[in-house]
Amino acid sequence: MLALVRPLDELYLARSISSPDNVDLRGLLAATPPRTRLRPPDTFTFTAELVHVGWLLVVVGDSRGQRRLHASFLTPALDDLLEALVTLTTGGRHVRVSWDAEPTEFRWLISVDTQAHVRLLVLPDRSANSPDDLGNLVLSADLPLRSLVRTVAVAAQALLTRLGEAGYARQWDAGPFPADRLRTLQRWLGQE
Numbered sequence: 001m002l003a004l005v006r007p008l009d010e011l012y013l014a015r016s017i018s019s020p021d022n023v024d025l026r027g028l029l030a031a032t033p034p035r036t037r038l039r040p041p042d043t044f045t046f047t048a049e050l051v052h053v054g055w056l057l058v059v060v061g062d063s064r065g066q067r068r069l070h071a072s073f074l075t076p077a078l079d080d081l082l083e084a085l086v087t088l089t090t091g092g093r094h095v096r097v098s099w100d101a102e103p104t105e106f107r108w109l110i111s112v113d114t115q116a117h118v119r120l121l122v123l124p125d126r127s128a129n130s131p132d133d134l135g136n137l138v139l140s141a142d143l144p145l146r147s148l149v150r151t152v153a154v155a156a157q158a159l160l161t162r163l164g165e166a167g168y169a170r171q172w173d174a175g176p177f178p179a180d181r182l183r184t185l186q187r188w189l190g191q192e
Contacts, residue, residue, distance in 0.1 A: 044118060044141040044148060048078060048155045050163065050171045060120060062141045069106050069122075069138075071099035073174035081108065082156060082181035085149050088112050089188045100126050107135055116145040146189065153185045 045061035054073035059066055071077035077099045084095035088110065097108040105126035109119040121135030141148075160168065160177055168177040 044143050044151055046151050046155045048159045050159070050168065053171060054173045056172070060139050062139045064140075067120075067138050069099070069120075070101050071106065072102045073172060074102065075100040076175065076178075078156060078159075079175070079178040079181065081152065082178050082185060084108065084110060085152060086181055086184050088116070088145060089149060089185065098126065103127065105130075105135075106138075107132065110148075112145055115142045116148040117142050118148060149185050150189055153182060153189060156182050157186075 043061060043063045045059070045066065047059045049057045051057045051070075056071040056073075056077050057068065058071065058077075059068050061067070075098060080097045080099075084097045087095050093113070094111045095108070097110075099106040099108075103125045105123040107121045107123060109121065109132065111117045118139065118141045119137060120139035121132060122138050123130045123135045156178075160179070160182070163171060163177075165177050165179065169175065
């Protein structure tokens with residue numbers, strides 16, 4: 001927009017005579033506004049695949065790179081993550097999701113204000129119930145909630161499309177695919 005207006009300002013300045021009455025206006029027209037640089041949202045990637053019976057492989061990424069993590073059927077990993085996103089899309093502000101990787105724990109901490117703040121910690125032993133500050137940060141991303149939900153929902157839908165509900169239940173060996181939660185998120189994404 002500035003590029004369109006600047007030539008008109010220069011034309012006005014060239015054709016007008018400076019006087020005490022318009023010195024303030026001339027100063028504003030001649031000034032170059034400071035350039036503000038908008039920070040783009042962080043990168044966040046998420047893919048999911050069932051590998052071996054009862055094991056979910058997720059590849060997550062942020063601006064620092066990608067990380068592979070496994071979740072055992074001992075925790076309803078995908079179900080819990082989708083449920084947490086449903087909570088955030090219906091007004092919740094903070095969620096915590098724990099994935100058991102036997103014995104490692106992957107702990108998702110997601111909070112929402114004007115952005116979704118995603119922190120993924122790895123802790124050496126899930127049974128220890130360690131506080132968050134003892135975990136090692138493996139992912140950190142700040143992005144719009146809609147982007148977070150879309151990224152996870154697309155990966156969940158791709159997993160469902162590849163395996164089907166029966167194939168997912170057979171390979172996950174711990175329950176059905178969380179189709180209701182996925183549909184809830186897809187409906188929320190469709191409300192633009």
